[in-house]
Amino acid sequence: xxxxxxxxxxxxxxxGKHQPTLVVNLGxxxxxxxxxxxxxxxxxxxxxxxxxxxxDVVSGKEIRVFRGHSGGIASVCLSADGKWLVTxxxxxxxxxxDVATATEIRAFKHxxxxxxxxx
Numbered sequence: 001x002x003x004x005x006x007x008x009x010x011x012x013x014x015x016g017k018h019q020p021t022l023v024v025n026l027g028x029x030x031x032x033x034x035x036x037x038x039x040x041x042x043x044x045x046x047x048x049x050x051x052x053x054x055x056d057v058v059s060g061k062e063i064r065v066f067r068g069h070s071g072g073i074a075s076v077c078l079s080a081d082g083k084w085l086v087t088x089x090x091x092x093x094x095x096x097x098d099v100a101t102a103t104e105i106r107a108f109k110h111x112x113x114x115x116x117x118x119x
Contacts, residue, residue: 027053027062034075038082042099048072052087054099064102068095074116088115 028047036044042063043055052066052073071090078085078099085097094115096105 027065030072033073036076036078036085038078039080040082042078042082044076044078044085046073046076046087048090050089052076052085052097054085054102066095066097066102066104068104068107069093071114074114075118077118086118088118090114094118 028045028049028051030047030049032045032047034046037057038044041057043057044052045055046052050067050069050072054063054066055061056063066085066087069087069089069091071092073087073089075088076085083099084105085099086094087097088094092110092112092114094108094110096108097103098105
C-alpha cells in the first residue's frame with residue numbers, strides 16, 4: 001500500500017497493487033504514518049500531529065478524532081469487530097480506544113521507547 005500526499009488538494013492518495021485507488025481528505029496537520037481499514041468501510045489514520053482520525057471510506061468524511069497522545073502516532077490497529085482501536089506512539093504509550101465514542105479506555109506505558117507497531 002502506498003500513501004502519497006496531493007498537496008494542492010489537501011488530500012492523500014492511498015493505493016495498492018491489487019486494490020482500487022482511494023482519495024481521502026486527511027485533516028491531519030502533519031504526516032500520516034499508519035492506516036487501518038475496517039470491514040465496514042471505515043479508515044483510521046495515525047499521524048505525527050498526535051491524533052488518529054476515523055473516516056468513512058465511501059463519503060471521505062471525517063467521523064471522529066482520537067486525541068490524547070503527547071507524541072506522534074506511529075501505528076494504528078482496529079479490532080476485527082471494529083469496536084476498538086489501538087494506537088502506538090512516540091510518547092512511549094499504546095492506547096486503547098472505544099471507536100464509537102473516541103474515548104480512551106486505557107494507556108499502556110513502555111519504560112524506554114516509543115511504540116511503533118501494534119498488530
